[in-house]
Amino acid sequence: MLLYGLGVLTAYYLGVEKYKWVTADVFQMGCNMSIYMLLIMMYAHIYNRIEKVLKFTSLDKVITQYFLIGFTLSTTAFYFFTVYIDAYFIYITPIVTVVLIVFWWRLLNNYSSLKLVNQNILVIRSRHSFKKVVTNRFYHLIILKSIFLTSMKWILVLLMFFQAMTHFKEDKIAVLGFEAIIFGIITFFVFGVRRLFTNQIIDKFGRLSIFHVPPLILILFSGASIAIHYLVENQHESFMGIPSLQMVVTSLLFVLFFTYLYSLEDETKNDVYQTISEELRSDFLLISQIAVSFLSIFLCYGLYYAFGNMDEYKELLYFGLLALVFSYMVVTFFLRKDYYQELEDAIGDKSFKYSVLFPILNLLAKKEISQINVRLLNLLKKVAPITLDNNLPSFINHSNDDVQSFAVNEMWKEGKIDLLVHLQKIIKYKRFWQSQNANQIHDVYLDLSEIEERMDNKSYIEQLSLSKLSEERSLGAKLSVQLPNDKRSAVLKRLLQDPIMNVRRAAIISCAEGEVSDKVYAEMVNNISQVGLQNVVIDAVYKVGDHVTDMLHSTFNAVGQTVLTQERILQLYGLLNTEKSYAYLQKALNHTNQKVYLAALDTLSVVEGTIDKNMYIIEKHIELLAKQIVWNYMAIVEINKNNIEDQILESALIEDCLDKLDAILRFCGILYDYQTFAIVKSVINSKTEDEINFGVQLLEVALPNTLEVKPMIIIIFKKLSFEDKLKELDVHWPVESEELNDIINKLIYNDAQLTNRWSRIATLHLIPTLHTDHFKSTLITQLENEDHLIQQTAFIILSNLLPKDELTEVMYRLTYDNVSLKELWHGYTLKNETINVMEILMGMKKSPSFIHLDGDIICDIMDISEVVDIKKNQRPLEYYFEEEVPYIYVHMGSLEIEIIDKKGKRKHSIASQQWFNPMDEFFMELQQISCVSNTTTQILITPQDEFESLVGRKAKLYHFVESEVKEQFTH
Secondary structure (H helix, E strand, O other): OHHHHHHHHHHHHHHHHHOOOOOHHHHHHHHHHHHHHHHHHHHHHHHHHHHHHHHHOOOOHHHHHHHHHHHHHHHHHHHHHHHHOOHHHOOHHHHHHHHHHHHHHHHHHOOHHHHHHHOOOOOOOOOOOHHHHHOOHHHHHHHHHHHHHHHHHHHHHHHHHHHHHHHOOOOHHHHHHHHHHHHHHHHHHHHHHHHHOHHHHHHHHOOHHHHHHHHHHHHHHHHHHHHHHHHOOOOOOOEOOEOOHHHHHHHHHHHHHHHHHHHHHHHHHHHHHHHOOHHHHHHHHHHHHHHHHHHHHHHHHHHHHHHHOOOOOOOOHHHHHHHHHHHHHHHHHHHHHHHHHHHHHHHHHHHOOOOOOOHHHHHHHHOOHHHOOHHHHHHHHHHOHHHHHHOHHHHHOOOOHHHHHHHHHHHHHOOOHHHHHHHHHHHOOOOHHHOOOHHHHHHHHHHHHHHHHHOOOOOHHHHHHOOOOHHHHHHHHHHHHHOOHHHHHHHHHHHOOOOOHHHHHHHHHHHOOOOOOHHHHHHHHHHHHOHHHHHHHHHHHHHHOHHHHHHHHHHHOOOOOOHHHHHHHHHHHHHHOOHHHHHHHHHHHHOOOHHHHHHHHHHHOOOOOOOOOOHHHHHHHHHHHHHHHHHHHHHHHHHHHOOOOOOHHHHHHHHHHHHHHHHHHHHHHHHOOHHHHHHHHHHHOOOOHHHHHHHHHHHHHHOOOOOOOHHHHHHHHOOOOHHHHHHHHOOOOOOOOOOHHHHHHHHHHOOOOOOOHHHHHHHHHHHHHHOOOOOHHHHHHHOOOOOHHHHHHHHHHHHHHOOHHHHHHHHHHHOOOOHHHHHHHHHHHHHOOOOOHHHHHHHHHHOOOOOOOOHHHHHHHHHOOEEEEEOOOOOOEEEOOHHHOOEEEEEEOOEEEEEEEOOEEEEEEEOOOOEEOHHHOOOOOOOEEEEEOOOOEEEEEEOHHHHHHHHHHOHHHHHHHHHOOOOOOEO
């Protein structure tokens, strides 16, 4: 309505004040011109909204089509009616316009699904956000762009009005008829471009490149109009029914500009709004609408006064248009420049480079020093010790006593004599002796000062490296940086072959400081084959750089190399992300082992680079994942129809789908544009409706039309229920419903690429609840499964399902040449029971400690763990070295853990379904840890080195350990 009012005022000024047109007939022309503009804008606006709803919500298509047809016919009929009414109907025009628009607008808002699109648009969140909005340069650029674009629109309206009046000699019927024709042409063009070309244009040139279209159109046509004005005679005369040259140029410009405005500009203008935080977005939209509405009018009339009176036909207003164009170009240049920075800020932590490969490298970028605690320090120490060493000075001066004590202890263990200066400053503080760590700091200072004095003996470090004590050899490795290069290389090469892992660990850390010979680097790289050293090798190689890439490749191809080692080397290639390492990653896509090939694919998906071959492999994998997700949706719907109470399988399939959705985005980033899909991934996983919609829009233009499953992927990512997604998919890829028995069999027999291990175990877990022997043959075949967790789960179910004689017959037949199954059967026959891994897995997944961790990761933990039964008053489990202390999950019963170290004695009582995490403990010169139980207890013991290797290669587990709430044990 504001636009209508402005249009009427414009007509009044032009008709009465300027040209003294006081008759109602002429005034009617101005009113109709404003109505004409209002209808175009309302039509485009409503069409844009309804089209977005079609994309992102489940809505009856027939109702929507009726709406579009009804709105089109009613507005067109009404407009043609206003063309031919007499002047005394002037008052009917605004009244009917208001009624028409309100009617359709209210009808539009009656649908709850449409309300979702408009939610929060007018909600003002006034938590002192106004200042943030008006002081941000990026926000100013958005508003300036809109002001210049809107001013261009109003100047074109003026030019079109004057050209029509000049050409038709103020003939009312002719002017209004011409307006009706132009309105119809623009409507046709907007529909045509939006339906046929918008996505293709954006796909080809990019969303922000659309900003270049208005300058191109306006400069071309404005230049032509100005040239005609000065060079062509009789430029306003028509010839044999052909419109004048100026009329043709202005009309073409008018149609093209407004087609752009309501097809391309409407499609992309909201992109920049998505970078604005949700808290500020409503405020900004309100402020920008007010600012643009008023300032564009003032700017338009300012240019009219500057250029409009310079000639009779107002054609020098084109100079004003050119001035707006150049201003617009400057603004959009800076806007594009700021957009990606704002987008990165909006993405937040998800934009960190190593978020999937080795996320611990982001720890100190994400966390302020003041937020560091013992858990995070232990995480750094275990997974990225070199990163910890580099930041020890900050931790030594930390305000938290526990953090400072931990850092000082590490300084002492690592022999960091170069940090003595920091301890000297702390000791000089006036109130030093009143601090909690005074005695520890003083003792460490004396010990390291003594080592520093011994350094005067030139052979001291070499003597340490030859000591019989592993602690002294470790110290020799750490101090070797003080030796000349030749001697240092000889010492480190020997220590990298030491039988004690801690000595090799110290030597690897030392290799990352300074330079050593290639033979030493090669020996360091070979240590990646040792599970307990993989993380420290990765940390060291990342610091050394591309120099060792060829050595990594040799280790990768070594005879008998384990798949796990090859996966970690591929992870390192991604971290290095050089031309050479990227080439080796691409080469691994042709590896014969499926796990290695998938690891290469996963690594390629999280690093920037341009793939030059094997693209068909990745496209095929994307299609495979998309089709399996759709099948999973069907399975979930059918499982729900059967009213199965156990929700474990449904939640497992949902987890599997989310993993595959994430993988699709990552794999698309390999083939197309990494940055675009990183942005899509960050917003598509949002909980905010607008951001999800924005992500789907980006996805729609980022995916090329040549990708066969593009429509499927678009629908998969929409925020719809599984049933609604299947309904939309039915058009392109109809999925036939299957019986529950067939679904269960397929899930169990599926390849690991199609169905993850947790989903298959959850499917097996469902079978006993169905009370049928239909799956007996399926369970028997799974006894020969290479995955021992699936094998054991199938055996547990069969042992309860089959009579003992039949079970014995089956096992004798299958255990002839199956070693793992033979061990399982022997354990069962000797003890008349077997460890129920299925029950432990389900218990872990439901426990408060692991409820937020993916089931597939829990299976990985179970893989590397040992189930131990502790009897009442049994001899305690004892550990004497920090590196031996395991991670312990109590499945049944309770456990008492007693810790004795330099800090004294302390006890923890761990109840059922609780987890003891050694990273929560700061051991200072550990003496003993003992675990004892007063009742029959079953625990899961996970070796420290195996678990920490898993943390290093599984980003989800890392984030779980980093953010997990510390267990509250009874002391």
